[in-house]
Each structure stands twice: as C-alpha cells, then as structure tokens.
Amino acid sequence: MVQIPNTSASAPPAQRSVPTSADVARLAGVSRATVSYVLNNTSAVRISEPTRRRVHEAAEELGYVPHAAARSLRAGHSRMVLMPAPAIPVGPLHGQFLNELQWALSRLDYTVVQHGALGLHGDDAARAWAELRPVAVLVPGQGLGPQGVAVLKRSGARAVVTLGPTGVEGAHALLMDHATVGREAARHLHARGRRRIGVVVPEESGLEAYSTPRLDGVRQALRGTDAVVTELPLGYTEEAAARLAARWRGLGLDAVFAYNDEYAMLLMRALQDEGVRIPEDTAVIGADDLMLGRLLRPRLSTVHIELPSGRELAELVDRAVRDPGAAPERHEVLGATVVHRDSS
Amino acid sequence: MVQIPNTSASAPPAQRSVPTSADVARLAGVSRATVSYVLNNTSAVRISEPTRRRVHEAAEELGYVPHAAARSLRAGHSRMVLMPAPAIPVGPLHGQFLNELQWALSRLDYTVVQHGALGLHGDDAARAWAELRPVAVLVPGQGLGPQGVAVLKRSGARAVVTLGPTGVEGAHALLMDHATVGREAARHLHARGRRRIGVVVPEESGLEAYSTPRLDGVRQALRGTDAVVTELPLGYTEEAAARLAARWRGLGLDAVFAYNDEYAMLLMRALQDEGVRIPEDTAVIGADDLMLGRLLRPRLSTVHIELPSGRELAELVDRAVRDPGAAPERHEVLGATVVHRDSS
Numbered sequence: 001m002v003q004i005p006n007t008s009a010s011a012p013p014a015q016r017s018v019p020t021s022a023d024v025a026r027l028a029g030v031s032r033a034t035v036s037y038v039l040n041n042t043s044a045v046r047i048s049e050p051t052r053r054r055v056h057e058a059a060e061e062l063g064y065v066p067h068a069a070a071r072s073l074r075a076g077h078s079r080m081v082l083m084p085a086p087a088i089p090v091g092p093l094h095g096q097f098l099n100e101l102q103w104a105l106s107r108l109d110y111t112v113v114q115h116g117a118l119g120l121h122g123d124d125a126a127r128a129w130a131e132l133r134p135v136a137v138l139v140p141g142q143g144l145g146p147q148g149v150a151v152l153k154r155s156g157a158r159a160v161v162t163l164g165p166t167g168v169e170g171a172h173a174l175l176m177d178h179a180t181v182g183r184e185a186a187r188h189l190h191a192r193g194r195r196r197i198g199v200v201v202p203e204e205s206g207l208e209a210y211s212t213p214r215l216d217g218v219r220q221a222l223r224g225t226d227a228v229v230t231e232l233p234l235g236y237t238e239e240a241a242a243r244l245a246a247r248w249r250g251l252g253l254d255a256v257f258a259y260n261d262e263y264a265m266l267l268m269r270a271l272q273d274e275g276v277r278i279p280e281d282t283a284v285i286g287a288d289d290l291m292l293g294r295l296l297r298p299r300l301s302t303v304h305i306e307l308p309s310g311r312e313l314a315e316l317v318d319r320a321v322r323d324p325g326a327a328p329e330r331h332e333v334l335g336a337t338v339v340h341r342d343s344s
Numbered sequence: 345m346v347q348i349p350n351t352s353a354s355a356p357p358a359q360r361s362v363p364t365s366a367d368v369a370r371l372a373g374v375s376r377a378t379v380s381y382v383l384n385n386t387s388a389v390r391i392s393e394p395t396r397r398r399v400h401e402a403a404e405e406l407g408y409v410p411h412a413a414a415r416s417l418r419a420g421h422s423r424m425v426l427m428p429a430p431a432i433p434v435g436p437l438h439g440q441f442l443n444e445l446q447w448a449l450s451r452l453d454y455t456v457v458q459h460g461a462l463g464l465h466g467d468d469a470a471r472a473w474a475e476l477r478p479v480a481v482l483v484p485g486q487g488l489g490p491q492g493v494a495v496l497k498r499s500g501a502r503a504v505v506t507l508g509p510t511g512v513e514g515a516h517a518l519l520m521d522h523a524t525v526g527r528e529a530a531r532h533l534h535a536r537g538r539r540r541i542g543v544v545v546p547e548e549s550g551l552e553a554y555s556t557p558r559l560d561g562v563r564q565a566l567r568g569t570d571a572v573v574t575e576l577p578l579g580y581t582e583e584a585a586a587r588l589a590a591r592w593r594g595l596g597l598d599a600v601f602a603y604n605d606e607y608a609m610l611l612m613r614a615l616q617d618e619g620v621r622i623p624e625d626t627a628v629i630g631a632d633d634l635m636l637g638r639l640l641r642p643r644l645s646t647v648h649i650e651l652p653s654g655r656e657l658a659e660l661v662d663r664a665v666r667d668p669g670a671a672p673e674r675h676e677v678l679g680a681t682v683v684h685r686d687s688s
Contacts, residue, residue, distance in 0.1 A: 018498060018500045063499075064498075065474040065475055065499050066475055111459070111472070112459075113457040113458065113459055113476075114457060114458035115455070115456075115457055115458075128455070131409055131410055131411065133411055151409060156362045238639075265636060266635070266636075266639060269639040291582075291606075291610070292606070292610075292636055295609055295640075296639075
C-alpha cells in the first residue's frame with residue numbers, strides 16, 4: 001500500500017467569503033430577482049440583452065455560481081436523479097449502460113448523482129437519499145421496500161424506478177430476471193445431450209442477487225427432464241479452482257454452467273490442467289460474452305445478456321417525472337441469448 | 345436492444361404534500377427550532393428525552409426526513425464529498441479503490457456523491473459541481489484548471505483534491521504518474537535482453553490519459569540505451585489484433601509492452617495464431633495484474649499497480665476539510681512492480 005504521510009500543519013482556517021447572488025446584484029446594479037432570472041434562464045421574464053450581459057459579467061468576476069440547493073428549495077424539487085452507487089464492482093456491460101444512461105439524462109437536463117450508500121440498507125438508505133430531495137431515484141438491485149418508496153415520494157421524488165429481479169409497490173420496475181440467463185444456459189447444455197450439469201455458485205459475497213436466480217433458472221429449465229443439477233460453490237482464486245478440478249472426475253458431471261465468463265475461464269483452465277477434455281468430457285458455458293472468452297482455446301461458449309438502452313430508461317424516468325400520478329410501469333428488460341462457440 | 349414500450353397515460357399529476365419540519369413541530373407540539381435541534385442531533389442545546397422521543401415519533405408518523413439542502417444552506421456547507429463519475433469504464437482495481445474510499449468517508453460521516461459530468465469539461469464541470477455546494481471535491485484525471493479550483497473554493501468547498509498525473513494550483517494533489525508503469529515494463533524487457541520494443545497504444549478514446557504517460561515512461565527508461573521503441577496503435581478487437589499480428593515479422597520486434605493485460609491477452613493470442621513464439625520470438629508484458637492473465641499459456645507477465653488505500657485518502661480529505669487554510673499537499677501515490685511470469 002502506498003503511504004500518504006500526514007503533513008498537515010495546524011494553521012487556522014482561512015477566512016473566505018462565498019459570493020452570493022446579492023453580491024452579484026450589487027456589482028451589476030440590478031435586483032437579486034433579476035440575477036436569479038438571468039442565471040436560471042427563466043424564460044417567463046423579459047430581460048434586456050445588456051442587463052443579461054452585465055449580470056453574467058458580474059457573476060464571472062465574483063466567481064459566483066448558483067446554489068442548486070437554494071434553487072431546489074425554491075422550486076420544491078431539483079433536477080437531480082439519484083442512483084445509489086453499486087456496492088459491488090460492476091462489469092463492463094453494466095458500466096457502459098450507466099454511462100449511456102447518464103449521458104441520456106443529462107441531455108434531458110437532469111443532473112445524475114450516484115450516492116455512495118455503503119453500509120446503509122433498505123429503508124435507512126432511502127431516508128439518506130431522500131435528504132438530497134432528488135426528483136427521481138433509480139435503485140439497482142434489491143432491498144428497497146414499499147416503506148422506502150413512500151419515504152422517497154413524501155420527500156418529493158416524483159419517480160422511483162427499481163432495476164432488479166422483483167418490483168416494489170408504488171415504484172416503476174425494470175425487471176431484470178437473471179433466471180433467464182440460467183434457463184438459456186441449461187437449455188443449451190440439455191440440447192447438446194448433457195444430463196449431469198454442474199452450476200458454479202460464486203462464494204464471493206454480494207453476488208447472490210445474480211447467482212441465486214441463475215441457479216434457479218437452470219433448475220426450472222431442467223425440471224421434468226432426466227437431467228441432474230449439482231451446485232458447485234467456487235471462490236475466485238486459482239487454488240479454489242484447482243481443488244474443484246482435482247475432484248472433478250468423482251463428481252461425474254458432463255457439463256457446467258460457470259456463473260459467468262470469468263469463473264468459466266478460471267474453471268476451464270483448472271480442468272484442462274487436470275487433463276479433463278473440454279468439451280468432450282465436460283462442456284463449459286459462461287455468461288456475459290466477454291471478449292477474453294474468445295481468446296481461450298477452446299473458445300468459450302457464453303450467454304450474451306442484453307440490457308435496455310440508457311436512452312430508453314432515461315425517457316421512462318422523464319415520463320414518470322412529468323406524470324407522477326401515472327400507474328407504475330413494469331417492464332421485463334433482460335434479454336439472454338446463447339453464443340455457441342467451441343467449449344460446449 | 346430490449347425495448348421499453350411507452351405506456352404512459354396522460355393523467356394529471358397527483359397532488360402530494362411533502363411534510364415539512366413545521367408539520368412535525370405542530371404534531372409534536374414543539375417549536376420548529378426544537379425539531380431542527382432534535383433531528384440534526386445538535387448537542388449545544390439540551391432537550392429532554394420525552395421531547396426528543398415526541399419529535400422522532402412525529403417525524404416517523406409523517407414520513408418526514410430533513411432536507412440536506414436546507415441544512416447545508418443554514419450551515420454554509422454540507423458534508424457532501426463530490427466525485428465526478430469517471431467517464432470511461434473503470435477497472436476492478438479502481439472500482440475497489442472507490443468502494444474503499446466511499447466506505448472510509450462514510451465512516452467519517454461524509455456523504456459521497458458521484459456527479460455524472462459527461463459532456464462537461466474543465467471549468468464548466470467545476471461550475472456544475474459547485475452548484476451542489478460540496479464540502480470537498482475529489483477530481484480524478486486531468487482537465488480541472490486553477491480557475492475551476494477557485495470556483496469550487498469560492499462556492500464553499502474546503503478541500504479540492506486531484507488524482508491524476510499532474511497537480512493544479514490551489515488543490516491538494518495525489519499524483520498518479522503512469523509513466524512509472526511504462527518505465528518498469530521497459531526496464532524489465534531491457535534487462536531480459538530485449539532491444540526492439542513495441543508499445544501498444546489503444547485506439548479507443550478516453551485512454552490517452554494513461555497510454556501517453558505509459559509510452560513516455562518506456563521512452564524515458566530506454567533513453568541512452570541501444571534499444572529502439574516502436575509505437576503500435578491497436579483497437580480492442582480480434583480483427584485489429586490479427587491485422588497487427590499478420591505484419592509482426594516485418595516489424596522486427598523482440599518484445600512488446602501491451603498497455604495493459606487486456607490488450608496483452610488479445611495481442612498474445614493473435615501472435616500465437618500467427619505462429620510467433622512467446623516469449624522466444626517476442627516477449628509480452630501487460631499491466632494491471634488481472635487474474636485472467638495467469639490463465640493463459642504462457643502465463644502473462646504484468647506490471648502490478650498499487651494505489652493508496654481508500655482509508656488514507658479519506659483521512660487526507662478530512663484533514664483538508666478541517667484545515668482549509670493549510671498549504672496544498674502533494675503526494676506521489678502510484679506504485680508499480682513487475683510480476684515476472686512466463687511470457688517475457
């Protein structure tokens with residue numbers, strides 16, 4: 001770990017005066033109301049071009065910027081869309097989706113802030129978010145209850161949208177059912193003639209929200225067939241993968257759905273090092289369609305996951321903000337398609 | 345792309361009344377000041393336990409949460425630490441650092457918000473951040489100028505900390521000089537007897553902030569030696585890697601520093617498919633020390649990058665907030681060590 005030495009001197013805090021709109025008004029020789037109209041681009045009031053210019057110049061000279069909090073107090077709400085920052089590392093797919101969403105919302109004149117809510121859960125988290133008086137809240141994952149939705153709405157949020165496996169009363173829901181990922185993987189393996197199917201369940205905490213429905217999806221797809229499902233807990237280390245591979249022949253499996261491509265790559269390498277032939281002895285399939293899966297030999301089969309576009313989600317948020325009385329919308333938004341390569 | 349249908353009805357917006365502290369005061373039978381003292385945990389004023397309980401119960405019943413904006417207006421500043429959200433996808437290393445940092449700051453009673461500043465640059469971005477009146481701002485990457493720092497400070501930010509290759513006047517700087525990554529890679533390859541060294545420069549936009557100093561570091565380390573450096577632009581696709589590999593023998597290189605592990609894995613596979621032996625014909629080294637690099641054969645050599653701990657950075661922020669008059673601190677915080685495996 002790189003150390004940061006503590007070199008702080010104990011000087012008294014510097015006195016700085018934060019410029020206010022009153023200072024701008026004084027310098028520009030106009031009223032505070034005029035400053036507010038000009039800097040907030042209010043179209044309802046006509047103000048001459050020279051006056052506008054004078055206000056902008058005075059604001060520039062003083063280094064004044066409007067106070068979003070004051071503006072939101074006056075307006076009763078903000079243009080802030082709040083998203084809890086994900087507590088677990090997000091993959092490249094999700095990262096791209098977030099970027100796209102932020103871009104689309106900023107085009108609609110919303111400011112997106114991600115709230116670091118580590119250590120807060122459920123309705124406590126909702127209260128912390130409500131303190132910022134966002135106009136809309138996008139909640140990934142699970143954990144927010146109907147109470148939390150009510151707290152957010154009472155504090156002025158016009159739209160609450162959840163992105164996760166299940167919806168919550170009072171909120172719009174973009175349903176992302178990861179069971180469909182497991183179902184598609186299992187159908188593919190079954191169609192390829194495999195019957196003794198292992199399912200990797202990561203031991204790393206925080207992944208249950210994905211791993212549990214993926215495993216459930218495998219079970220659903222194989223219900224009523226002659227296939228048997230075996231749960232395989234696995235930590236994301238070479239050592240853990242080697243231990244699992246060492247007892248592989250005893251497990252009698254002819255296929256494995258390895259949770260995602262990273263676990264699949266890890267396990268496939270360990271199996272190959274044990275002399276297990278892929279796909280002849282064991283078929284392997286991952287999920288996420290990472291580029292790196294194509295670089296292994298055999299090339300890794302995978303489940304490609306589709307998310308809605310950030311633009312569409314931004315439009316849903318904007319609709320909901322404009323029409324807070326509308327009935328909550330619910331949409332299934334997770335698509336899953338098998339990409340068959342050489343490992344299965 | 346999964347489609348979200350537009351099912352919005354055109355119902356009029358529902359009228360909802362947002363409960364205020366005045367409502368809480370009325371229900372609890374106390375003054376608004378008392379409500380404020382109780383809910384903000386002000387220790388300066390003594391309030392009896394039964395009164396506290398009455399206020400909390402009334403707040404609960406009404407679903408009232410304090411307004412962070414109002415509180416920050418009264419206090420003149422907030423406990424909000426603002427971080428611009430990175431515009432490019434962050435790797436797992438950086439993601440873990442962010443999580444750790446958010447956790448450490450929340451332990452010190454700060455609220456961390458990430459501001460999506462896509463499309464805003466430099467001092468314009470600083471103005472947008474200043475509108476939220478954060479008490480501290482952490483700015484990754486480059487782009488913020490001394491003007492922007494001044495805007496933030498005038499709007500009440502007590503600490504501005506940059507994380508990037510260079511510092512900015514008036515701000516604390518955690519210097520992350522990626523040249524050191526290139527230097528270490530080049531020294532390693534030179535010590536292994538390699539003299540005709542290629543350096544991959546990703547064609548994807550947004551990565552220049554890392555790729556330029558890494559290339560510069562290679563040149564610095566090899567200056568005054570008999571080694572020759574060749575710049576290799578490369579897009580992150582199998583096709584681009586195959587094209588580069590097809591003309592590899594004509595380039596006459598005996599080593600390549602491939603920007604990071606992902607580009608290294610991509611290029612190494614393409615070179616192997618062309619019959620180039622790794623490391624006999626060409627040594628390959630990446631950077632980031634990804635787990636997946638250990639799964640390839642030969643195992644990928646890499647540069648392991650060390651960041652400061654989130655806890656230490658949180659403590660620097662807290663020191664700076666408590667002592668805004670102190671001279672800006674500057675710390676070199678990027679460590680780089682070669683992990684020698686089989687590809688070099």
